[in-house]
Amino acid sequence: MTQTQAVAGPQGELLLRTMPLPADTSFNGDIFGGWIMAQMDLAGSMMAKEVTRTRTATVAVESMQFIKPVxxxxxxxxxxxxxxxxxxSVTIMLEVWVRPILHADKNQFTNFKVTEAAITYVALGEDGRKQPIRKSKADT
Ligand SMILES: CC(C)(COP(=O)(O)OP(=O)(O)OC[C@H]1O[C@@H](n2cnc3c(N)ncnc32)[C@H](O)[C@@H]1OP(=O)(O)O)[C@@H](O)C(=O)NCCC(=O)NCCS
Incomplete structure (x- = not known):
């Protein structure tokens, strides 16, 4: 890996931190991929609403690859x-990282990336239809 390819850790703002329960597992005992996607959608929608200051609808999820099990x-x-x-619309780039506090060697918490995806949200008006995003003064 070249110096320009090296990425130290998570990119962006920490939007959500949670811990899956046994009810969130799939038949093979690892966490169900749909649960992880739901957390990403929830996290992304919070950031999208900060941009649009409206209700939003998830309109697209870019292809995802699960790199490691949770x-x-x-x-x-x-x-x-x-x-x-x-x-x-606003597109949020999301990354999911895991801190394996129960499964790491003693006090050796090596965070690792599980997946990433770009999720696009559409600003909705009270009528449930798309509406233009109002630009804040900071954007102009
Ligand atoms: C969101 C919704 C109201 C948009 O309605 P629409 O009038 O068909 O919207 P458009 O096709 O004009 O697209 C609106 C915006 O989304 C973007 N968009 C639409 N499809 C997209 C896709 N596949 N990928 C990326 N962006 C997309 C468009 O580029 C446009 O963005 P822009 O205005 O910033 O250029 C409608 O698609 C809808 O209700 N979808 C269901 C949403 C939902 O229920 N989500 C929950 C998942 S269960």
Missing amino acids: RVGDVVCCYGRVQRIGTT
Whole structure:
């Protein structure tokens, strides 16, 4: 890996920190991928609403790859950053990192990335239809 390719750790703001329960496992005992996707959607929607200051709807999830399994008792952290603000939509780049507090060697918590995806949210008006995102003074 070259110096320019090296990425130290999570990119973006910590949006959500949680811990999966036994009820969140799939038949093979690891955490169900759908649970992880739900946490990402929740985390991303919070950041999207800070941008749009409206209700939002999830309109698209870019393809995802699960790099490592998540286990019960892992601390799951969702990080996000605004990737693009369009006319009615905002795309949030999300990364999920795990802090394996129950499964690491004594006091050796090596965080690792589980997955990442870009999720796009559309700003909705009271009528449930898309609406233009109002630009804040900071954006102009
Ligand atoms: C969100 C919704 C109201 C948008 O309605 P629409 O009038 O068809 O919207 P458009 O096709 O014009 O797209 C609106 C914005 O989303 C973007 N968008 C639409 N499909 C997209 C995709 N596949 N990937 C990325 N962006 C997408 C468009 O580029 C546009 O952004 P812009 O205005 O910033 O350029 C409608 O698609 C909807 O209700 N979807 C269901 C949402 C939902 O229920 N989500 C929960 C998942 S169960």
